[in-house]
Amino acid sequence: MSPVTHFLVGWMVASAAELNRRERALVAIAGIAPDADGLGIVVEFCTRGTQHELNWWSDYHHVLGHNLTFALFITALAVPFAQHRWKVAALVLLSFHLHLFCDLVGARGPDGHIWDIPYLWPGSKALTLAWSGQWKLNAWPNFVLTAGLIAMTLRLAWRRGYSPLEMVSSRADAAVVATLRRRFPAGEKK
Numbered sequence: 001m002s003p004v005t006h007f008l009v010g011w012m013v014a015s016a017a018e019l020n021r022r023e024r025a026l027v028a029i030a031g032i033a034p035d036a037d038g039l040g041i042v043v044e045f046c047t048r049g050t051q052h053e054l055n056w057w058s059d060y061h062h063v064l065g066h067n068l069t070f071a072l073f074i075t076a077l078a079v080p081f082a083q084h085r086w087k088v089a090a091l092v093l094l095s096f097h098l099h100l101f102c103d104l105v106g107a108r109g110p111d112g113h114i115w116d117i118p119y120l121w122p123g124s125k126a127l128t129l130a131w132s133g134q135w136k137l138n139a140w141p142n143f144v145l146t147a148g149l150i151a152m153t154l155r156l157a158w159r160r161g162y163s164p165l166e167m168v169s170s171r172a173d174a175a176v177v178a179t180l181r182r183r184f185p186a187g188e189k190k
C-alpha cells in the first residue's frame with residue numbers, strides 16, 4: 001500500500017496505547033519503515049541506460065525491509081529512545097507487521113504482479129508469504145481504508161489534542177487541533 005496508508009495504520013497503533021510523544025513517533029514510523037527498501041528507486045533511476053545499471057528497486061524492494069530480521073533491527077533501534085521499552089517494542093513490532101499484512105493483501109502491481117513477502121530473508125526461503133487474492137495498489141479498498149484512516153486521525157486529533165503533525169511542528173499541530181475544535185465544538189473531549 002502507499003506510504004501514507006502505512007503511516008496512518010502505524011499512527012492508529014501508536015494511538016491505541018498510553019505513549020509519550022516520542023514513543024508515538026517511533027511506533028508510527030515503524031509502520032512505514034519496511035518501505036525504506038524502496039529508496040533504491042533513486043539509484044535505479046539514475047543508473048538506467050548506463051553501462052552499470054543498478055536495479056536496486058527492482059531487486060530489493062519488498063525484500064530487504066519486508067522481513068523478520070529488519071523488524072527486529074527496527075525494534076532494536078527504537079527501544080533505546082523509549083521510556084516504556086517493552087510496550088514500545090511490542091507496538092513497533094505490531095506496527096511493522098501490519099505493514100507486511102497490508103502489503104500482502106493490497107499491493108499488487110499495475111501489471112498484475114503479486115508482491116510476496118520473503119519473511120525469513122536472508123535466511124530460509126521456505127516462508128515466503130503470498131496471497132493470490134491480493135488486490136491492486138490503486139484498488140478501491142485501499143482508497144476506502146486511507147479515507148477511513150484520515151477520518152479517524154482527525155477525530156483522534158480533535159479528542160486528544162494532538163495529531164501526527166506533532167512529529168514535525170508543535171505549532172502546526174496545535175493549529176490543526178484548534179481549527180478542528182473550533183469547527184466541531186460540540187461533544188466531550190477525552
Ligand SMILES: [Zn+2]
Binds near residue numbers: 001
Ligand atoms: Zn511495503
